[in-house]
Structures are given as C-alpha cells and as structure tokens.
Amino acid sequence: MSVERLEDLPLVTGHGCFVGDVSFQHQLHMRIVRSPLAHGRLKTIEVAAACALPGVSAVWTANDIADLPPIDFREGPNAKLAPFRQPVLAKDYVRYVGEPIAAVFATDPYVAEDASELVSVDIDELHVVVDAFAPPTQFVGALMTEPTICRQGYGNVTAAFKNAAAVVELDLSIGRHSGVPLETRGAIGRYDAARDVLELHGAAKVPHKNRESLARMLGRSTAGIHLYESNVGGGFGVRGEIYPEDILVLVAAIRLGRPVKWLEDRREHMIAANHSRQQRHRIRAAVDGQGHLLAIDDEFFHDQGAYIRTHGTRVADTACGILPGPYRLPHFQANGHFRLTNKTPAATYRSPGRYETNFVREQVMDAIARKLGLSRVEVRRRNLISPEEMPYERPLVALGDEVVLDSGDYEGLLDKALARCDWAKLEADVLRRRSAGEYVGLGLAMYVEKSGLGPTDGVRINVDTDGVIEVITGGASVGQGFETVIAQVCAEMLGVNYRKVRVVHGRTDRIEHGIGAHATRATVMTANATVVAADKVRAKALNVAAQLLQEDASKLTISNGKVVRADGVGAYISLGDIAHHLQPTSSTRGDRNPGLAAEGWFTTAHMTYPYGVQIALVKIDPGTGAIHIEKMLIAFDVGRAINPALVRGQLVGGFAQGLGGALFEEFQYDDRGQPLSVTLADYLIPTANEVPEVDILLAEDAPSKCNPLGIKGAGEGGVAAVGAVIASAVDDALGGKGLISRIPITPQTIKAIIDNVET
Amino acid sequence: MLLAELGPQDGRILAGGQSLVPTMAFRLARPTHLIDINGIAELAALTVTGDVVNIGACVRHAAFDGDTVPGVTGALLRKVVQNIAHYPIRTRGTFCGSVANADPASEWCCVMAALDGVVILRSQRGTRRISAADFCQGVMTTALAEDELVVAAELPMLPEGTLTGFKEFSRRKGDFAIAMALVTHRLESGAIVEPRVAIGGAETHPRRLREVEAVLSGETPNESVFSAAAETAALAIDPMEDVNSTAAYRRRLVQALLQRALDTAA
C-alpha cells in the first residue's frame, strides 16, 4: 500500500538532522589540503605558516599518522591488490588531483580553510596517465598500473566464433560519472573517554561493516567504536564508504582530545568522492543464422582511477558476471583489464557493472538485428531465457554471488511493455515522421537487475507498555523510505497502524549486526527478517492473550493493536497491556522471558533478479543536435511491491540519474589529469526541464522465490538501462547504423553525425 | 569615493553578487574590500526618457519580465530575460552587473552590442560614456577602470514596427549559452531595413556582424535570404574552442540559431 512516509515530517519542517547539522561542544573543524597535481613525487610539505595561524590546533601530514595502514577492502584482505590501496594521507607520491596531503584542524571552518591555503607543497611532476586503454605503466617499484585482469567465462568461445553464421564487433565507451548526491560528505569523530568509545557521526550505507573495518584499522575492539547515521542526503553507492577523511576525524578526536567535524565542499566532492562507470568495451558476438547468440567475447578496460578503494575489483567483476543479461548464451568470455589512472578513484554507483554492460550488450543486440535484417524486438525475443528454464544457473559470479536467475517472465514483460506503449503504432509514427524529414527514433533495452544480497540479516522487535513498537534493524536509510517499508511490514504482521512502529537504523550501538543499505537489499533482507521477528512477537502476544482472555490462541487475532477474537466477540487486550504483563516483575509472566519482544533472522542463499524493459522515443533537433525524449517507458518486475509509490519514486529517480549518464554527466579531465568538471555548472545534473514524464509499468508477475515476501527490490531498476535505451533510440533516429559508440551522447556529436551524412 | 580609495586596493563592487560571490567561494576572486551598492536608491532606477531606456546599476534581471519597458525594446528584453539563468538568480542579478562582468555568454552584452547600447561609467574623476562595442573587449575584459563604477546602461527604444528575434542554445535550459543570435530589423515596402545582427556566446565577446547585416539589407525576407545570412554568420565568426564545444560546432550552432531567430522574428 502506498502509505505516506514516516520520514517526511522532520524533513519538510527543516528539522532533519544531516551530518552538517550535528555539532559538539568544543569541536575542531578539519579541512583537507589536496594535491593540485595528478601525479608526482611528494617532496616537502611546509606546515609552519598554517600552524601559526591563530585558531589552528594542528596540521598533520603522513608522518603524523605513520602508524595507520592504508584503507583496506570491505570484503577483507587481498594480497594481490593490497599495494594499490589508498593511504590516509599521501606519502611519497600523489596520484590524483584531490588526493589528501595534509589535514588542518582549527576552531572555525573559515579559519581552517584559510590555514589550508598556507600549507605549501613541493611536488615533482611525473608522467600522467588519463587513458585506461593505454598500455600499463609503472605504478611504483615493479608494480604496474594493471593490478589484475578480471576474468570470467565458460564454454568454448573460439570454437563458437568459428561456427558462427555472423559476427558483430563493437567498440563502446561509457563516460566517467557518479552519484553526486546533493549533500556532500561529512563526518564527525568524537571520543567518549569516560566509556572508551570512539564515535563516528555521519555514517551511511553500511555502518556495521564499516565499524568492523574501522576497528581493524585503528586497532580497537568493535565494542569500542560506534557509528551513528544522521539523515543522509542521497547515497547512490558513493556515500558511506570509508574514505581517508573518516579515518582522520576519528584519529584526531582521540589524539587532539576534542570532537573533530569535517564537511567537504562541492568542489572537493567532485574530485575526492568515488567516481564510477568509465569503461571501454571491445566486444564481439557470434550468432547463428536466426540471430541466436552463440558466444560473446568481451575485452574491456576499466578506468579505476588512482587507487583501489574499499570495493576492490567488485565493479569490474560484476560487469563480467552480469553482462549476458536476460539472454541465453552458450559460450562467454570476459576479460576486464582493471587499470589505474591518475584520476579520482572509482567504485560502485547505483547499478554498478550493469549500467555499463546493459549499454554494451543492448548495442550488441541492435547490431545483430541490423546485420541479419531482423527487428530489434525479434532478435531479443529469440534469445530470452524462458520461465520454464528457471532457476537458470549461469556459471558466473556477480557481487560475489553465483548468478542464478531465480524467476522471471522476460518475454511476458516485453510483450506487456510493447503493448503499453503501442510499439507498432510508434514504429509507424516514426516512419511517417521520418519521411517528413524529422529525426526521430525508438529505443529498446532489456535487462536483468540484482538485489537482495544476503546472506543474512536480523532484527529485534520490542513492544512497549504503551503499545508502541520498536523495530531495531542494522539497516540504513539513504532517503529511500526504509523506515516506512519496515514499519509497514511489521504493522501488517502485528495488526497495528504503521505509525505506531518506530524503526531504528544506522546505529551500531543498538544492534550488533547489520547489512546496511546497498545493492538494493534493505527491503528484501530486512523486511523478511522483520517478518520472522514479528511472527514470533505475534505468537508470544497471542499466547499471553490466550491465557489472560481464557481463549484458544487459534481463535484470536490482532486488530488495531488489540488482541481480539477473530469473530469479534468478547473481551480484548491491547498489545501494550500484554507487554505490561510480560514485564520482569509481572506475576502473570510465568516462565516466559520478560518482554513482548523477539529477534528474527532471515537467510538467503542467493540474490534475486528483478528484470525490466525500457522503451524510449526521441527526437533530434538537426540544427543544434539536441536530443528530446518524447516518450519514456520503464517496465519493471519487482516481485512484490510493498509500497508502490516508493517503488515508483525509486524508478523515476533512478531514471533521472540514468538520463544524466546518457546525455549530460561526465567527469572530464585534461591531458595533465586536471579535473574539469568540478562544479555543478560543469557537471550537468538533469533538472526538471530535462527529465521527461516517465510511464512506469510495475509488474508483480514473478515474485522472488528467494524470500517469503516475494520482494525483489527496485532501487537500481530505474537507472540500469537508461544509457542503453537512450543510445538505442538516438542511434535509431540517426538511421540505425550503429553510429553511437559512446555515452554520454552530446549535441555536438549528433550534429557532426547529421552534417556529415548530409554533406 | 569609496571606490576611488578601495578600487586600486583590490576593492570590488557588490550588486547582485550572483557571479562575484561564487568566485569568492572558490577563492578565485579575493577582493580585500566589497562595496555594496544595493542600498543606493538612484542606482535602482529603470526609466524611459524619450527614446532611451536608462538601466541603473542595481536594476535586476527580473525587472525586464514585466511591462516596465514599453515598446519593441521592452518586448525584446522580455524575450531575452527568459533565457537568463533561473528565476532566483534573476531576482538578484543585475543587468549592469552582467555587462560589467562581460562573460562571453552574457545575454545583456549581446543586447547591448546589437542595439549599440551605451555604458555610463562614473568615478571621482568624472562621468564618461562608452559604446558597448568599445566597452566589452574580451572574455571577462572591459574598459572599466579600477576606480570606476558602471552606474547605468542605455539602450535605444527601437522604432515601432521593428521585428526582433532571439535564440540561444545550451545543454540544459538556463546554463551559459554555447551560442546565441539576436536580430532586429524593420520592413519598408517589404524589404529589410536597418538590420541588426549580433552573435553571443560563440566568440570572446558578443558583437554585431556587419557582413551578415549587409546580406539582409534591402532584401525581401525569405528562406534563401535567411539561409544566406545564417551561412555568412557561421563563416564570419571566430569561435572559441573548449573541451565541450569545438569551433566547428559553434559555427554550425550559430548558423542554426540565426536562421531560427530570423524565422521567428516578430
């Protein structure tokens, strides 16, 4: 049900609490001095002038934190990749513009910024690498800038190509872009000496996992470090990873004996927070005479930026594992050259590895259609995995999990989508308008998403004597409506109004374990754990009520927070009163454990795979090259939608980001590695003028078999195929010749194509 | 007086602040003093006297949205102002500030160039008048002296019956224009007279293109005349080049935009 969100009231009244809104008495403000050069040998750092500025408490460089290790990978140590980790402060070398070199601590943020300008740095410039396609060069010592090649595959690709009726070959690139949330990063470190607890405020995304990582890094027990999530102004994968600044505020809080607050400005965010997406794929596909895929061989170049951050090679690995999408593919080989360049390091951004490969794979499908003279719909239809073949195991790994397509009616959704937009009529319209001289085109993309990454999550539910229910989760909110969805699920199980449910998240001190919010898993995992716990609470409540009401528990139900007889007759007792009877000192408690409370865990063996179809109708202005989207449809299967309005919001919001990547957003660099997209005036986020109306077709045809609620999650379903579908549509508008090989597509590129064709 | 003292000491005028303050936030501009002229009543006047529109230093972009300036010039300014940034910027930013800032993509600089506007500068040394063409010299470069304040800009009231057209293009609506075209002309006995054609955003500063005006002068407005004019414009300009826009693209854009400005002139 699309109920109103619990999160909204404080947010619309200006009483939200984002990390910038949090302050502690006596706090210091941290400002980072960042490398002005993309690659160089760090010779000297002069901090005396900065230290002398009134209000400055300390200025640190790498020497002051020599005991700190580099930032490790979230999934644990990896010897092969370890040498490429980012140090907290640069030592000996700087490898990207924006790399932290020094940290200034002052009583006032303006003073801290003043002081940071007084820090002078001497760097010997070194050769800059900005192209991941160029052959690897030296990283340091004997290490080269290609730490590894991510390889996945199965079957015999070489043989398959030999026997192919036709082969298509494409060279496709995705431009560097990322989440760029509206709130920039921030963190506050605070050491509670009385309790010997180190606190990090402003945590996001994966507080529990980060707590473990930070504890390891700082040599503390996890009991001695706690993370606190504030309101988060957008995550998208980027916010919430462990960055150097997070470490610094924590260490400084201990060593300087004061809370330390850090907020980055927008320019810093653009050059220091995780980038993403940039890959170049040289891909070949072999088909038989009817357009059935026989094999795909993809060699791609992943532009990781200067260091390997907390995700390791996850994005490139996922790209390999998910590339085949919804199609049958007998033979496959992917070699992902994981390359370092002198740019801001990259990591996950909403639908990582999929946004990129959906574009690449769907271009391949269009190319096959072109080559064999088939319609783009037909070529896909012939290759779609059918429901009867599911669960469909692919010998591939994505997000560390074997790919098992659990359920889905891909062809069914395709037909629904085609019918919804009246594809046949659109095609006819397009032909008619083209003959009148317009540049119009239709795009189509099909894709499989991933969600519900386990393995396990748990919650605790407690009902207090007022009948107010608290669900303590290890989840996280990045604005997606987590609290509301969990409250809805709990409320339904316990027969109460969802507004009586308080959902706790982002607090490592309230629950020992948690999965946070990423990879579209919060609803799937935490909601299902909530069901397990709520079920136990319900059973306990009915058990107590049965005793007190002298009724058989099987005849009772809970309605409006009261346990009543299912037939509505007789006495009732409120949940709050039951909780009262379960208090430690209650005489009616009997042998039961105190509290109307329970813990519940949900475990899943595999991720679940929602899927979708996107269709776009675009028109090109031949005078300027501008692209206008006239119609946009996203058909997406979510298994089951707990709150359809929230699901729709995720899909439309994701679409807008996908649109940015398709037409507007790019982190550009000059050949000296200087970032050119450092403000919101150069990095173009779509506004209300650029985002068209989007038709959403929510399908609940194929509930997930991986969890009792049947949920598949929608967080990444909107963004995933937008690059693919827009490229397909623009290509069609330009004659369907495969002229689009790169996203973002710019008016300048379009104009050049149009004019060349005409002249 | 303040400016006389502080100008040479890195003092800057603060009016709308919509361009200056961001550059200060980036610490690219570091004036040691700011002279806030927002409170000065005489500078906020927008008046029409005879056939001259006088725009005081503190007149905001938004002022041109309504009926404050009558006639053809008023209609042109209303057409143009819709393209400037976004609503909240227009309530603060000023016409004269934009002219003094001389961004190549300043719409008002383009209007001033097209209409042969006059910039009025005042300092302790006196007042001087300078034509827009002489005032805007290059990228963010003007004839403004350190101790001078742009107190007003003047535009002519175009004769009744003058047709005007304005088109600009940017990646997103409200962004700095990659190119813009402004045309005005009258028709006498069906032929174009007094054409004014100015291109902005494409070169280091907006200017009138006389060679294009020559193509239009005396001709009957039709498809081929407009095409010829647009083509001439594309060739006549010396476009800027940057990572996002090549000179070739700017030429093609100017051609398309001028064509459209001519086609839609009303």
Next chain:
Amino acid sequence: MIVEPRRTLVDVIRDDCGLTGTHIGCEHGVCGACTILLDGEPMRSCLMFAVQAHGRSLRTVEGLQQGERLHPMQEAFIRHHGLQCGFCTPGFLMLAVGVLEKRPDLSNEELLDILASNLCRCTGYENIIKAVRAAAASMKAQA
C-alpha cells in the same frame, strides 16, 4: 548579531541562528538547496553575505508551519511523496512558496520552468511537480 563580513548568509542562518533546515549543496549558487525568502523573494542564501541581510526580512523553512499546522506546501510534499532524502526539500519548499505567494496563477509551463531552478538527485522531479501543483491549488483555495 555581529558577524564577520565574509560569512555567507547561509552559514550565519545555520551556525549562528541555529536554523539548520536551510542546506548547503554547492556554495556556488547552482543547486538551490539554500533557497530562502528575502523580502518575500526566493533567493540563494549562499550568494549573499550575512551583513547584506541587515534590516531585511528573511523566511526559512522552519517558518512555514504555523504551530502544529503544516503549510499546504509541506502537506502536499508528504501526500505526493515529493521527497526522498529530503536534502533539497527546504530549498524547493521556499522556492515554490515564494513564487506562488506572489503569483498564484502560474501556468504549468511556468511552474516547471521555475522548479527547474533547483536540483534534486533522488526523485526525478515528478512528485515535486505534482506536490507543488496540488499545493498551488490549496493555497488559492485558502486565500
């Protein structure tokens, strides 16, 4: 209140007045998260120095509700799911309220153009537009 001249209005509103509902998204006047009403007009508080606000009337998001009663704009945003993370929301609320109070009869096109002034990264704008339209109708009805 006495402030250093170089402190921006948004910093003073947040840190000195303690009204943290107004947010900073870019500090260069592009995103609009810092939008407040200055003498009734929506403006970007990161583009003004606090000292310039002397003697002027300022309205921030905290002032929209009257006691327990939410402003129709706030109610509409909740009802129409017009926010996700909520960071851009105060800026949009003030922009919309400011414009509609002055011009209650905005056409849909004009409204879209005005809402295109501010950036949102979560919602894709669809529900913001719906919410503002609904609130415009409520505000007119209540006037």
